[in-house]
Amino acid sequence: MSTDQSQSSTHTLALMGGTFDPIHHAHLIIAEEVRTTLALSQIVFVPAGHPPHKAERGSTPIAHRMAMVELAIASNPHFSISRIEVDRPGPSYLVETLRLLHQQWEPHTRISFIIGWDSLEDFPHWYDPSGILSQLDQLIVVRRPGYTTDLDYLQRLEARLPGLHERLLIVEIPQLDISSTNLRQRVASGRTIKYQTPEAVERYIIENGLYRPPS
């Protein structure tokens, strides 16, 4: 699957950032639904090399998380993966990722970023949210089961963060209560994850002994 160099002819794309530990069907459905709803040419999956807000838990080595994303997106020609946060030491701050991508890609490339409602609630605590917004075409938000879409909260957030109101776009997606946390817990307790992630990812998890409790 192509990486950063291949983006030179792409002008409207969205980044799907995540820890992807592991990637699951909600991630894939979000990406495809956003791509088709907004007629974007491409979705670029950006696995976080060093997830900024998940340091205390510790993530599965990035090589495994990358491999699982590659397997999951292989059949979709509109999906690609970027190593931009993998090859860079230190926390994977989005503001820096966007700065580097704007340098690497064609000047007219319009970059949006997709986040779930849980991430939006955390967004004010990200590193330099105003710097992120100034580099984005749109901040695309999708609802997530278990997180109330509180429109008053959204208004307060927009008042606090200049630039958010103009850029924020809610895209409706089929609601799926799937999370990587739940998949990891299921594997650890020997329960099935079938149909919650692509078969190739499920196989990869089993073959590499991921998420099993230490014996």
Ligand SMILES: Nc1ncnc2c1ncn2[C@@H]1O[C@H](COP(=O)(O)OP(=O)(O)OP(=O)(O)O)[C@@H](O)[C@H]1O
């Ligand atoms: N079921 C879902 N519905 C809507 N958004 C989701 C869903 N699962 C993940 N996302 C969004 O996808 C992005 C990447 O998510 P991430 O890789 O952290 O997966 P996760 O399932 O939230 O993982 P974890 O349970 O480990 O926190 C985030 O913006 C998150 O909000």
Ligand SMILES: O=C(O)c1ccc[n+]([C@@H]2O[C@H](COP(=O)([O-])O)[C@@H](O)[C@H]2O)c1
């Ligand atoms: O830039 C930041 O400060 C920042 C803080 C938290 C999360 N992010 C990004 O948001 C995306 C989803 O994060 P997560 O932790 O839900 O996998 C992923 O691309 C992270 O790198 C970015």
